[in-house]
Amino acid sequence: MQASITNSTSRYGWGAILLHWLIALIFIAQFGLGFVMVRLTSQRTAFQLIQWHKSFGFLLLGLIILRIAWRLGNSAPALPDSVGALERRTAPLAHLALYAFQIALPLSGWALVSVSTLDIPSMPFDLFVMPNLPIGESDAAESFWTAAHWYLAYAGIALVAVHVAAALRHHFQLGDAVLTRMITPSSDRNGE
Template sequence: MRSPITNTATRYGWAMIILHWLIGIIFIGQFALGFVMMRIESQRTAFELIQLHKSFGFLLLGLIILRIAWRLGNRAPALPPSVGTLERKAAPLAHFALYAFQVALPLSGWALVSVSTLEIPTMPFNLFVMPNLPLSESDAAESFWSAAHWYLAYAGIALVALHIAAALRHHFLLRDTVLTRMITPSSARE
């Protein structure tokens, strides 16, 4: 039997699994790319990495919006009985925070390039020119959005690290299905 695309009562379907891992990889990769591009000496290489970072930022924004829409239409599987009351209450808040940071971070980057006085066009993957947000250009605004983007990036990566630690705790210490249900898709039988 083939696995369905949608979630079941006990497991995630293919759509959520693929979106979860793709967004996670891009989010962590974006953090690493942002870290490197701000410390590289070659201006040409830095410029190319910044353009790549912006491209993946827009891709990430689109994927997270798709994931939120999919999540709204597909109920998450129930947590296993081993999950305690406090963790049951904290899990939705933690997921909401992850979603919020994954939306806010690329939006803050988009705001940053929109207010830049350099007026360098953004061309995601060299396919088209992405219009700027309707914000006023100024050095002060650029400084604000640059700081906001930086703080959001570090807070977001800290949340991702906590998310990974929690998943590993469930898998190795509690030995429940919290992690495996995001790896092995639901089946048509469930």
């Protein structure tokens, strides 16, 4: 039995699984990195961490766009019969909120560096210069986007915590396959 890259009717394929866990890892690591980098006393180390934070932010933005495109081309597996009517209605909304936060957060960071009066270029992984968004530089705009990025980060991590709690509830309390279908890929045989 060979694992499939695409989703089946009951499980996710390798494509969705790898994108899901890679995005999750980067998203959570970005929160930790952002938390640490603004609290360092060494400006040199803080600057280096900020550059890494920006690099992974651009990577995250690209991956989430790819994840959404992948999702649009591969329908999600059906929820198990054990999932109630209310959860069937709220689960798509929760996933939509996760996608929205994962796009809004790096975009707000990009806006923040774009409006900064420091005019420090963003060079993802030292490979190329990422152009700024076409918005005007000002201290007021920088303050706004700093606050927006901060609030989005904390709201996003709270949403991720709820998502993790729901997955663990399905696995340990309800005993259904909601979590395992995002760990074990579908196979080519019979679409399962």
